[in-house]
Amino acid sequence: MIEREVIVTNRAGLHTRPASMIVRLASQFRSEFFIQKDDYEINGKSIIGVMTLAAEQGATLILQFDGVDEEAAAEALALLFEDGFGEVK
Amino acid sequence: MVKGIAVSPGIAIGPAYLYARVSFDVEKRSIDSKLLKNELVRFEDAVRRSERDLKKIISITREKLGENSVTIFEAQMLMLRDQSLYPEVVSCIENSRVNAGFAVQSVMTKHRRMMEASGSEYLRERANDLLDIQDRIIRHLRRGRILSSVDENSIVASENLTAADIILFSRRGILGCVTDFGGPTSHVSIMARALHVPAIVSTHGITNEVKSGDILILDGITGEVIVNPDEETLAHYVNKRERYSRLVQEDKALVPLPAETLDGHHVGLQANLELREELVQLAEYGAEGIGLYRTEMALLMEGRALVTETEQFSQYLEVVQAASPAATTFRILDLGGDKMLPMGNREHNPFLGWRGIRIMLDKMELLVPQLRAMLRASAFGPVRILLPMVSSIREVRSFRAIMDKTMEELAAEGVAFDPKVPMGVMVEVPSVALAADQFARETDFFSIGTNDLTQYVLAVDRGNDLVAHLYDEMHPAVLQLIQMTTKAAKAAGIPVSLCGELATNMRAIPVLLGLGVETFSASPIYLPGMKRVIRAMKLSEGQALAKKALIASDPAEFRAVMDKWLEEHACGVSFFLDGKHSA
Numbered sequence: 001m002i003e004r005e006v007i008v009t010n011r012a013g014l015h016t017r018p019a020s021m022i023v024r025l026a027s028q029f030r031s032e033f034f035i036q037k038d039d040y041e042i043n044g045k046s047i048i049g050v051m052t053l054a055a056e057q058g059a060t061l062i063l064q065f066d067g068v069d070e071e072a073a074a075e076a077l078a079l080l081f082e083d084g085f086g087e088v089k
Numbered sequence: 090m091v092k093g094i095a096v097s098p099g100i101a102i103g104p105a106y107l108y109a110r111v112s113f114d115v116e117k118r119s120i121d122s123k124l125l126k127n128e129l130v131r132f133e134d135a136v137r138r139s140e141r142d143l144k145k146i147i148s149i150t151r152e153k154l155g156e157n158s159v160t161i162f163e164a165q166m167l168m169l170r171d172q173s174l175y176p177e178v179v180s181c182i183e184n185s186r187v188n189a190g191f192a193v194q195s196v197m198t199k200h201r202r203m204m205e206a207s208g209s210e211y212l213r214e215r216a217n218d219l220l221d222i223q224d225r226i227i228r229h230l231r232r233g234r235i236l237s238s239v240d241e242n243s244i245v246a247s248e249n250l251t252a253a254d255i256i257l258f259s260r261r262g263i264l265g266c267v268t269d270f271g272g273p274t275s276h277v278s279i280m281a282r283a284l285h286v287p288a289i290v291s292t293h294g295i296t297n298e299v300k301s302g303d304i305l306i307l308d309g310i311t312g313e314v315i316v317n318p319d320e321e322t323l324a325h326y327v328n329k330r331e332r333y334s335r336l337v338q339e340d341k342a343l344v345p346l347p348a349e350t351l352d353g354h355h356v357g358l359q360a361n362l363e364l365r366e367e368l369v370q371l372a373e374y375g376a377e378g379i380g381l382y383r384t385e386m387a388l389l390m391e392g393r394a395l396v397t398e399t400e401q402f403s404q405y406l407e408v409v410q411a412a413s414p415a416a417t418t419f420r421i422l423d424l425g426g427d428k429m430l431p432m433g434n435r436e437h438n439p440f441l442g443w444r445g446i447r448i449m450l451d452k453m454e455l456l457v458p459q460l461r462a463m464l465r466a467s468a469f470g471p472v473r474i475l476l477p478m479v480s481s482i483r484e485v486r487s488f489r490a491i492m493d494k495t496m497e498e499l500a501a502e503g504v505a506f507d508p509k510v511p512m513g514v515m516v517e518v519p520s521v522a523l524a525a526d527q528f529a530r531e532t533d534f535f536s537i538g539t540n541d542l543t544q545y546v547l548a549v550d551r552g553n554d555l556v557a558h559l560y561d562e563m564h565p566a567v568l569q570l571i572q573m574t575t576k577a578a579k580a581a582g583i584p585v586s587l588c589g590e591l592a593t594n595m596r597a598i599p600v601l602l603g604l605g606v607e608t609f610s611a612s613p614i615y616l617p618g619m620k621r622v623i624r625a626m627k628l629s630e631g632q633a634l635a636k637k638a639l640i641a642s643d644p645a646e647f648r649a650v651m652d653k654w655l656e657e658h659a660c661g662v663s664f665f666l667d668g669k670h671s672a
Contacts, residue, residue: 011399011403012400015211016160016161016164017164020160020164020167024167045172046172048168048174048219049171049173051164051204052212054211
């Protein structure tokens, strides 16, 4: 299992479009994927889950991957966060 | 005949299809353990069909409205096979041994409740998406195929429709749609116009009047719906439909031509918009900028009162860039009146109550972020700011002071904006028209809102059937106020435009130009037709007609004058002004 800490950098936070992007990207990997925010943990492959995080700009999240392709999954998802989902920062 | 509000022009004739868009309440049934497998197959099948619906919706939306508009539907698509929802429904069917419909309903309801109970307005709004897919799956479970029963050549009659419904229907090639509820600026009306589907809303009960299979005529120009017409009426509308489609073809040729009278006076034709989905229409219909950008819709769609400055800025930026080099006129949030108040206040007389600028001057937490977002957008293209529901000069001064202070703050933060952003007022309360010379000295432009101006001058609520016949936007008293406004504007050297429904009324256009209106702003789809009238007249003729209109004591008589004039001048558009009786 590996963990990555990321920060939500795009201004609008994890609203519908970024949430969809996360779920779609994560679903391409076989590893299990969870996101932790404060004391809260959700399944990162569930759009309902990611939406209920309601993470705003500046929020710190822990991404947790477990499975055969965890390295690649962590790399890809971390990059998506860094990139601010292609939105205005 | 049933009358509603025409929101997307065109004539549709065909059989009615009654579409029930109500949330189903599914009964709980126990399932024999031998049949559980069958129930799981039914569930998977309904999910697959729902995916197919959404795929179509997404592809049409992308094609017609652009990439930005598909987000919501893509999220709904992901919800269908959500890793927490889907397995939960499956285990509910298996463990509780219940029918698939009931399992879908109870699992989704549980999640929806959680989202609704959260403090976040955003999540409460997303709960509606969940309800949308719950309905979709259950409808598929119930009737196997729902949409395939909407016949290609039918007219959909429904209590209400969502944007997704109308997108899918247009793909099925329906002829038109008519609803009990909704307004001209509701999302479904905007979609209908974008997709060129004739539509009438707010009929107050069309679904009680028709059965599936009844023949319907929708007149998307006058808002009339005729149920099971006689042969003569049918023939009339078949003819009207042909002539209308010819007219639309001819109108297309007008788009690149200037809006100029025969004696060489240029008339500004601008767009009334409220969603970014509509921005493509600026070029499609030849609008010279945005005369009225309503900010309520984007806010209500987000489902919360306080859209952040950043979110507003990114919306406004997109709008300004689409309209540039022409100007965008942003109207400050106009809540109250008939528009829902997010604060949940109820008033006895909302049209005379807390609305428009009155709310905003009391609610700095709403006004300041919006104003900052508008000013920031002004760094990227010409912006004008318009104040709604102003009744006294004090409000203008208060607003000006806030705007000056906001500009100072932005400058101190090093944020770019245009320090000369014009500030104008809506002329919709009669006091502004009556004291127009005073207002003209302290504002940079006027925008006449004829709908509210008429209701305030005549003291008529046109939504009230008992008095609606007294509502007349061409009443001499209304026209006089318009003239006072244009005169004051001219004397002070400030621009004046008119953005009410009256601008799209062919009978009114010559009169309004004669009264001194320089610019019209309307839903883009109407602009080519307006241009047709403008290009067929001389300003001097408009002035002569205006003189008559200002003293016309009988509205019917004056309508006849205008009909005759239009028949002679404007290539037969008068045929389209009314229903059967004016033909």
